[in-house]
Amino acid sequence: MDNLSLLMGGFGAVLTPENLMYCAIGVLLGTFVGVLPGIGPAMAVALLLPVTYGLDPVAAFIMFAGIYYGGMYGGSTTAILLNTPGESASVMTALEGNLMARAGKAAQALATAAIGSFVAGTIGTLLVVFFAPALASVAVEIGAPSYFALMVLAMVSVTSVLGGSPLRGFIALFIGLTIGLVGLDLNTGQPRLSFDQPLLADRIDVVVVAVGIFALGEALWVAAHLRRSPAHVIPVGRPWMSRLDLRRSWGPWLRGTAYGFPFGAVPAGGAEIPTFLSYITEKRIAARKGQDEFGRGAIEGVAGPEAANNASAAGTFVPLLALGLPVTATSAVMLAAFQGYGIEPGPSLMTDQPDLVWALLASLLIGNVLLLVLNLPLAPVWAKLLRIPRPQLYAGILFFAALGAYATNLQAFDLFLLLLLGLLGLMMRRFALPVLPLILGVILGPLMELKLREAMAISGGDVSGLWSEPLAIAIYVVVAIAVVAPLAVRRIRPTPAAVAEELQAPADEEEKVR
């Protein structure tokens, strides 16, 4: 296969001592931020963006890929040992994983999560290798109107399908789009929302927005809730699993992968739905077999969702690489990184920057192997990270945040912006506005405007030009379904989040009784 030989070329590029070092750094850093709830891979990549501008793009993206996958592994460790899911994607893992850990099977839970992530990540990445170029070659033909429609789809699905409240999602999205508008109009050179500030006319740097919202916002939020009753980590040795565990795990791994990848690959991604579906499926299958251990720590309930989580993470690389459309916070920040290097993400990325793309895909596979090798023996060490006092931890984050915001343009004004955006981040957390739609709005907003202008120019200013292509119409139909379906489904069936809460409630009651 053509793709495979290109992938081999990618391996050739990555397998140098220097790039392997960056891969290892990324993987370690990713696990570090993944283990600590509240700071995720998106924040880590945002903080590292300015640092990596001095690096070769290939090396930088190898590191980011490591952080992305590493964050996923780290999240499952915390979910299992502490019952504190760092992100919505590991809520399902935490359910059965923590029960397993309490039943003294923490080692097996960590092992099935790690190996399942490895299996799903590897299969997922290989699927990206086959799907992304094919999609890109089709996508080159896509006109501006359809492209605009695709971006609408990505935004609407991220805002209304994921997360609990569509209203909050749309508020966050529009704040993001507004921030994206600040600065000179790219077509006419007119200043917009710049309040006669020459520094604002320069547009607000995405790095400043990402670092402000993710890092500063989170730090302020944590500072407002500094003291909380500490928990106990369930002690664990080296993760391992028996032959029986393996036999019970491989089915859920593969089914989880099958659920996760498509959800990541369509620009309506997110890992919340596939992990939920995988959990429900495994529960049903276990009940049918008559060995339902769900509610008491079933290994299938860890293996399936964890695989779905990682497969969907891999799947998000398809729209990112082939269309330039991010659907997770981390891939949104990675898109900003592409722009920082002057690389235009989109259908032409595969043909313009083949070295970069194939090296990135190869490093995903290598990062997966590194993670497995590192994570199985190091799990007890990662658990120790949870003892770091928050003041020390966030002081470090704030230092890097300020350094990064200043270093992008060497403007003291950016530090002021950082503070403002940090306060915005704090307010968003206070009012439970999701962060992802905002970041997506900031990053995709200008691109979307460009495509809109292009489409309008083609049609001579006629609005009907927006649905002049059959593909665009089809996508708008999907958008309409994406908006209406959740409303309808919510009437009939509870959302994943609500079910998770329901499942959590009896566990809490149990605790009180004890």
Add this chain to the structure above:
Amino acid sequence: MSQQDAVTIVVGWSPDEYGEAALHRAVEEARLRDGRVVVVNATRGDALVDERYADEDQLAALATELGAAGVAVDVRRSMGADVGDQVLAVAEDVAADLVVIGLRRRSPVGKLLMGSVAQRILLGADCAVLAVKPAD
């Protein structure tokens, strides 16, 4: 001097060997002097995990242990900026006659880096402080 005639002994306790050493000594003293024991378990609460803040199981074990010892006991748990200050606050609150703490061996550099709850209590307490070390 003490509130209720009986001698009051405050002990800084954590579910580890240092806390246990201090607790044993405090119970011993309470028996000798026919007093009561106030157990303080404090945390800074600024990390996700603090092994020195007892969980439900450890508190239950403490209760059974103390019940077997046959001394009047009061367990107080608190969260604040400084563990030493929390122990001192309880000592003041109950007008303690004695504070018992467990001491860990630490090099001068380690002391400099980590600070010291024990030092804070030794310097700040109004009453006698008894520092014990676990048997090696």
